[in-house]
Amino acid sequence: MRLSTSTNIFTVNRNGGPLTDTLECIRRCAEAGFRVMDIDFRFVRHPAFFLTRDDWEWQFEAIGNEANKLGIEFSQSHMPFYEPIHPADPYYTDPQLRAWFETMCERAYYASSALGVQWAVVHGFTAYDGNGAARSSKASKQETIAYYSPHLELAKRLGVGIAFENMCDIVGPAPQRRYTASYEELIDLVQSFHDEAVGICWDFGHAHRMKYDPAEALGQIGKLLKATHVSDNFGEADSHLLPFMGTVPWEDVMRALGDIRYEGDLTLEAYGATDRLPAPLKQDALRLAHDAGQYLLSLQPPRFRAKTAPRNRGRAGAAPIRLDPYASGTIKQHS
Template sequence: MRLSTSTNLCAVNRTGPLTDPIEGMKRLAEAGYRVLDFNFRFIKFEEFFLARDDWEQELDKIGNEAAKLGIEFSQSHIPYYHPINEIDSYLTDPELHAWFESMCERSLHASAALGVKWAVAHPFTAVDENCEREASKRKNLAYFAPYVELAKKLGIGIAIENMSDFYGSIIQRRYAATYEDLVDLVDAFQDESVGICWDFGHANIMKYDQSKALTYIGRRLKATHVNDNFGVSDTHNLPFMGTVRWEDVMRTLVQIGYEGDFTYEIHGMADRLPPPLKPEALQYSYEVGQYLLSLAK
């Protein structure tokens, strides 16, 4: 395993616009990171490059700078929303819905251009059918099928992420919050280019024995979202700043033969920090990650 982190670790600032992706990469490289997960969730921000007409030129600049810094992108996170539920305006506004879908497709092309191996995607819940398990499974299979085929043509895989229940006041039962449902969904694709991304924070909210869950998932595990919390809300803390049992986790990742990267999603620790405090925080997160990897040896 290699230590990796999402680019969202230093994307959001206490005040002002998003950090430019190239500047963010430089900061992460200074802290010691050489493997990254490119997060495309910021498409709603005007300054984020993916939604602009010149996105391909900007992507070339990002790729060139990454090469100079010795940075590799092994994962990405495509944009996410609820494509079949009237939760937001993406369903009530057909043009906005089509735009969002085009951004999801564009993020896969961008991922491939950056050399990403696994693009992480959120499954969704069939709220329109009472959050019923089989309905959710059927609709996820139909929705993701063209994305899986596109990803395969581009030479990347789709890693579907485990969710957690209690999505505010909207969804009380979320599909693929249980690892059994997630495995069932991934297996139903019958395609080795579809795997699982395990989010440790989501699993902690669900009060799972994560060693048991990871053992159940086994070789389907292709990507990780490493973060901690206290089992109440999805705060994306640095490991050891919550209640996840990391010693057990690291041992189990070795036991199941996990071959992917150990990828942070810990923006909760940095989003609200004043700029002068961020460099030391990033460095500390890197040191914690190295300690965690030492537990897997």
């Protein structure tokens, strides 16, 4: 296992300030000691995010070249996703907005491929009825497969796998369940594709909110586990804290990962530890994140601590990067 972090650990700023440029995120993370990263494409609703710009191909070429110079490998990415809260996301229901959003998804897959990403993390769909109540697991599964089948076709052509993330139910005054909050649903969904290019990203913060025992859940997931999101909380809110700042039983987590012989990365998704900090304090928080991640790795059973060799299969650092052919509308949606 290797330590990784998402670019979102430095992207979001205090009091809704402008996003930090992805190039700057990479430089700051490299300075803190990270050498493996997850590039987060979820910020496409922010007009300044590089993927939305006309020069987006030049932008991620610059990111790839900078990563190469700094010795950074991108092993996974996070795709843009529709918000699951009812009423439905206008980016999903408005035809014009949806067409634009799907173009952003296409760009994210192309950029992932060019940067050497192995697994693109996605969210399943929860099907809701007209009153905002979750429909059956079967209906959600059908909607998820219909939506992601053309995404998978494009991703596979580009040499990228898709990893479905476990969700967590919505609690509070208007509680709602979410599809794939159950790991049994998640396993069933992934196996229904009958494709080795589809796997699971296990979010430990979500799992902790669902009160799952790490050994039980990960024991069932086994070799389907391809990526991780590592964050902590106190079992109530999805706080995205650093490991050991909440109540996730990390010793049990690392033992369970060893038991299933997980060989992927431990990827911090701990932006909750930095997004409220004043800018002068964020670099120190990044160093603490790196130290916490290294300590987490030290909890591996001794027989699983062998150093993992770099696995970059992509073209990070290539100049110029060619995406031939790229045409908006590659993802053809099912009716």
